[in-house]
Amino acid sequence: MHKRDTFQLPRKTSDVYPIHSTLPLFKIIRTHVLQTFSFCKNYQKGIIKDDDPEFLHQYRVTIRRIRAILSLHQSLFIPDQLKEINFAIKNLMQPTNLQRDLDVYLMQMEHYFNLVEHQHHQGLARFFDDLQHQRQKAYKKNKHWLKSEEYKAQYKLICIQLKQLSPLMEDLSSPPQEMINTLLMNLNNHIITSMKAIDSQTSDAQLHRLRIKCKKLRYGLEYYQPLTEQLSLSLQLKTVKFLQTKLGDFNDSSVQIDFLNHYLEQYIKTGRRAKAIGLLLQKTQQRHLENKQQLINEVILCSQNTAH
Template identity: 35%
Template sequence: MNENCLAYILPGPVELASLLSGLPEKYHIRECGISVDTICYLDTFDWRLNNKELLCFRIGKTSFVLTSFAGEFKLQEEGPTHEKPLPLHFSDGALGEKLMTVAGIRALLPRAEITRKSQCFQVMNRDQKIVFSGSLELNQLIPPDNEEGCQPVSLGGSLRLLGVRGYDKILEKVTEGLKLQGLEAGYSEERTLRLALTELGENSHHYSSQFSIILDPAESVILAAQKIFFQLLKGMERNVFGIIEDFDTEFLHDFRVALRRTRSLLGSIKKIVHPDDIVRFQQGLKDIGTFTGPVRDLDVYLLAKKDYQSMLPEGLQEGLTLFFQGLAKQRLKELQRLRKALQSRKFHSFMAQWQEYLENSILLSSLISGQKSCKEVASKSIRKRLRSILESGSQIGPQSPDTELHCLRIQAKKLRYLLEFYRSLFPETEMDILVKSLKKLQDNLGNFNDLSVQQKMLGEYQNALALKEQKNAIKVAAALGGLITHLYEEQIDVRNKFEQTFEQFTTVENSKLFTLLFK
């Protein structure tokens, strides 16, 4: 067989005999069997595969296919039986590695499910020789489980033709006939997914973990704040279900990021709305941060398991394994508490009050200063925060206490949030430069803080083990001691890079950009 393979788009159900009705009498169709497969299209909650123009689907229970929209490559391997698998659940083959690169730690969630009826056939001449072969594939959308009584919906399908060397003319005649019937070549799996999502009322742009909003420079700062708050609230609400179901750890991470952004913005407008409103909602948001914290803290350690394993020699690995087993058990307990809190009347009541306030009260409770243009206020807020960072950072030296670096980290984070909130008000290229530069400083400060927090937590865990005399406790304590030593050395290295990182952030070029943009 040659490479003369074609795939035509079928807009709806059709019979094979009708499609090939133009065949000369000396040819006949031999049907080779019919198969029916269930195909489930998968992607992460934030559509990471789709954003990279990749498509993953499961055929049956364990056969997975990963392909590009344009079909330049196709990987197919046996995979896990999990309904919502993580990339780490796959083997170390090419498909699993690609999924890990693109999807990372996010679960692959079912996006749409179809049945595909495939009818294979061969076209024979009078000598009973195959002149070309192919398959007729018809797709039907399977209604979601919660839509009882709904009938499957036709999503059309494809007609695939594979030529045989030496019989090009008959294939050309057939393709001409298909064109006369109005069929187009170029079928793709992406098209079927798109049709399915349309029927389901979904699209691949419903959610992104990256914050983005378009503001009008002339609109009032209180109106801009209202828009930002609404978007952050929507982001929090969309992640609650994934947290409760525990699909992957990023649902809680994104929820908490939206929560911190909300608290940061609320703090930045404390002179614009009534102080009582600020106090009331800051307390409620703080409470949410408190009860969502323990699971997130444990997630951070569990996600770092491989990194920790690489830090210790073989003789300490058993103790480290026991340590992570204990963390996993503790996480299950904390997750139950978190689920209970997220499903509580108190949580839902607060979220409803916050939404009602944004819808009906925030504009009315705004003070006169809230009517200033958002660009004017944004520029002033960014200048003020930057000035604070420059003053604090320039005073930090080799002997400065860790608390000063921690305070600078908080200030840098608040500046990052301001740049994210208001970046649409300023030139995109220049904002990208500043955000990228700030991120390098944040990475240094964040790594330093994380290493400090990890040492403290591991030390407390180790001290608690000192009260126990079991053999396993001694093994775990030894492993944690090795980790603390390694983390301390790494923290010293990160600390030594701070001055250079801060200097890179405060270059003349960056100073000119800040002055130019936020004058």
Template identity: 25%
Template sequence: MKNVKAVQPVLSYKIAEQLNSCRALENSIAAEGRDIETLHDYRVALRRCRALLGLFREAYPPPFRKVLSQGLKELAHNTSQLRDLDVFLSLHAQYQSWVADKRVPDLDLFFGAIAANQQQQAAQLQQWLGSYRYKQAMQQLVEFFTTYSQSPEACRDDKQVKKAVKAAIARQRKKINRITEAIERDGREQEIHQLRIEYKKLRYLLEAFGYLFKKDKFREPLRQLKQQQETLGQFNDCAVQLASIENFSALMPEQVDRGFIARLQKKLTGKKIKLQVTILQQLAAQA
């Protein structure tokens, strides 16, 4: 990809900035009495790093690409289980409203078992964040990207950087168009999930490099992206919740009557189908 190496200094700066945001959150993401959104913020920062690195892979020499990608992936992977538990437990009240009154005690026992697992996962994450392996991995990543970084302002008028960013935006939009066409053709769930991911990548790209272009150039595209992501995110939430119910049912105490499970699954499946129809309608309206 022509011009892509010119992006390396500002790209490195942006990634190092996100990694430092992660470091600032380390002491609170798994602490007792924590705000669960802190872990979410940590994961979003890592997601931005991974997305930007993937969009400009050739900005770095081949020997570094795989190591950097794997390092960021490991950091994100070790937080995923706790985040799933956090989200599921936050839906307790909603699920209570979905089941018959006589099933609520069983539902509460189910959530009690999940809450106990959440505490275990939080303790494990806290241990991981305090480990030598984690601290070394994070330090090496920060040092690498800081070494290669340069202030974004220094690259503001660099024509090669702008060309590389414009090319990345065009590639990402082309990828989104291909996925959109596939969804309109057969509406497969896997493609809808992939569209959500690619929208996020485009959003992170515009947010990171929008400063290079005229003021407000990307205000409307970003507004539209956030709007489209909302429905896609709700669809994904339903899929994740259905998978979580299946996975977490193994934690259910033996004395719990599992009758409420079918009710939750039915409600979530119905909601997901409605969202799928809405997504198809939104995409058709854009065509």
């Protein structure tokens, strides 16, 4: 019996700012996001074959990176065009949301079983059997979407929109390095201001907004890595990565709590499965609150160690 062939994850060359380029910054960014978006199609065969959930994960990460980079540079481009592109990209990725969420739950199955007592494992097993069934349905729908003419047309349209992305005229004359420093410095300062506003009463929504800002700055710092030593930023890439990871883990647990609540409301309210999910929800909420306090302390400490 021969082992079934499997696809290898496509390897992408590191994308960094072409420091010796003489092109205006808007053209460099436009080319970068177009190349990055065009690379997304390299994940599609792996998503359709469904050997490894990492194909879908990297597809989504790549698209989120594009949206973050466009958001970071929104002052360079015509707002209406950016709004249309962002809407189109969001709609292209949206059908994959459920499959990815279910992949995450199924990959954490062992962790969830460890959270509740053995007597509730039978009910939890039924819950995960249901998730696996839902995941297969989501995968088939996603597979059909990626193969559809509608998807291909939307993908092609976004490529055209990115090629036609136009600058605001007042930005054409500014030196690229000066513009880059301004863009990153403004976001750097917004993040520090947000961090200094964090306290024990901070809402989950505030932490979520801080996560989005950190992600945007991280992608910007990674892209402009050749210039980082010349930029006067107080937040370094290592710190931003740390914050984004911690904030991302906290946001994931928020999503998990919402999912479990929705499952109980929509699918099942009684029986062993409901009891097991209720206990899992209780444990997850408890850990979420504990992690929130720890996260808040880490953000406060980081803000104290970072000069504005």
